[in-house]
Amino acid sequence: MTRRALACLLPFALVACATNAAAPTPPSTPTPAPAAAPTPPASALLPKVPQPPERPVAPAPVTDPAIPREQRIQAFVDYAVGTYQADPAFVRSVLAQAQYQQKIIDAMTRPAEAVKPWRDYRPIFLTDARIEGGRAFYAANRGALDRIAAETGVPAEYIVAIIGVETSYGKITGNYRVVDALYTLAFDYPKRAPFFAGELAQLFALGKVEPQLDILALKGSYAGAMGMGQFMPSSYRLWGKDGDGDGQRDLLTHLPDVFASIANYFVVHGWQRGGPVAARADRDAAAADFVPESLDPVYPLADLAARGYRPQAGQPTAEGATLLSLDGEMGKEYWLGYRNFYVITRYNRSPMYALAVHQLAQAIRNGGAVGAP
Template sequence: MTPPATPKPAADALLPKVPQPPERPVAPTSVTDPAIPLAQRIDAFVDYTVNTYQADPAVVRATLAQAQHQQKIVDAMSRPAEAVRPWRDYRPIFLNPARIEGGRAFYAANREALDRVAAQTGVPAEYIVAIIGVETSYGKISGNYRVLDALYTLAFGYPKRAPFFAGELAQLFALAKQEPQLDILALKGSYAGAMGMGQFMPSSYRLWGKDGDGDGQRDLLTHLPDVFASIANYFVVHGWQRDAPVVARASRDAGAADFKPESLDPVYPLAALAARGYRPQAGQPTAEGATLLSLDGDAGKEYWLGYRNFYVITRYNRSPMYALSVHQLAQAIRDGGTAEAL
């Protein structure tokens, strides 16, 4: 007779994942399979966009006819900074005196509007500012690629992620129906097709963009009330908790085995992580559940516990180094400290 399985210790029981909105739709294989001739894929894209978003087929075709494939976009997509740099080299891109001082000045200039959004949503103003700082250096660098070209190139010339980007290209036409003040042919953004001060993809713009001042439009390119409200709403929709911590520095017990969680979901109780030899350092905040980050810092390995709000920041950009940069920049903007003190 087989002995009964030993019950898992309570500390090893995983917590529920943070509830998320439905996944954004992606384009079908008929649009994205590189084995299908391009003209046929474009026909399938027109049909998909018309059937999904009730776009005008003549407008879609005429617009696509003006799109241009840009090989440099494919090249840039293949070498993102977070994929090729360790934390010790990635961090100084965003944690430097110019970015910190720029954030403090931007916050000071827009304090009333930022604090109002923070009070309404529970997303601290410094995190809204930090997102804008990391994404566009406070609106100075929002991208010089035509959004149409970027999404067209990645939809039809980057098979690895074609379903997502073809889906975003279709959403661009849907967005233009909702926000007719946007000129698809003139929109500029990043090499990935993200737009405005907060770098929203078309689907994010459509689904989570907010009219922050009630003027009947959502202008996420340069209109600050809409930008602030939309970034905060993005966080709220993805599970931000008011007054909850983001991360904690962690210590590793001598002899503890390496541990790399399968995802960034904060599903590990602190007791479970402590049983593995990882725990918050003295004086650091705690929360119900966390994930573990192991990063190569200036002085060697750094260990961090990422809580629910950290996970929410990674929904903006899936890189944990990105999220930690946003957090540390926000702290420096709020506290007036230096990058070295974080």
């Protein structure tokens, strides 16, 4: 989720000097303006974390709201057939059974990340029940989780925390038909129609490679995400893993596949084995506000220190970070997000989501109770 940088402009002081023919008045000495926080040249920034190619989105003939709906639907059939070799009769049959859901549009316009500050967002996920549920889930599946962690470098508690945040350890995976959610958002939510129409086409492509899935029966979230880890169709198709070698990828309820797929998603997006995730930071009293343009961890810690932001004593460090400024329960909180923090934001672009996953993972691992971080 990209955030705009806020430019900090210092006004120029104009000093007028009155002159007198008999005795000129010496000019007053202007008060020095406070120094702005240093901005490093682009060459000083670190490289961005390499990412896989962007998932394809549907073209304008499918998504342009100025085009009549029936024409867009026919263009979608052509797109799904031409791109993924879907059977045209099957695509038309499925679309004929898809249903528009107004409540899906309503839900998309008010996600928690957009309307809640951190002080209200954090308590949704950092509860005693969720922490204890995560510890119990980890204990019940320790063998499989630790095996995946050893193979991939993704700690088991982060896999568990993703499942805990997404579906309360598989208890809440969504009651919308996936095809209804994607159909509604593809043809009635112009703001993100290219993405969701692309995901609808990916659903047909997924059905070809995983024929055991009945795509008309699949249930998921209002955004069309499925299973314990809430994978979108493209993520399921591209990065889902067969975790136990049975020849199928079942990310709905089959735990070996769920664990392996979440870990693989992190690895594909740049997870660093043994690397830190985030650190609480202190801000110097004289530091200027700084809002990075993105969540990419491209700022060396020395640069952030020059701006007045440093990891608190005892917190982990890394080569590069981004800076988060959040409205916490006790006031402003400052966090440094490292490479692995950025990877978690590829699962969900909200930095508050990534920080909630991180804190839940730490509580599951350490047995911590809910309270101020």
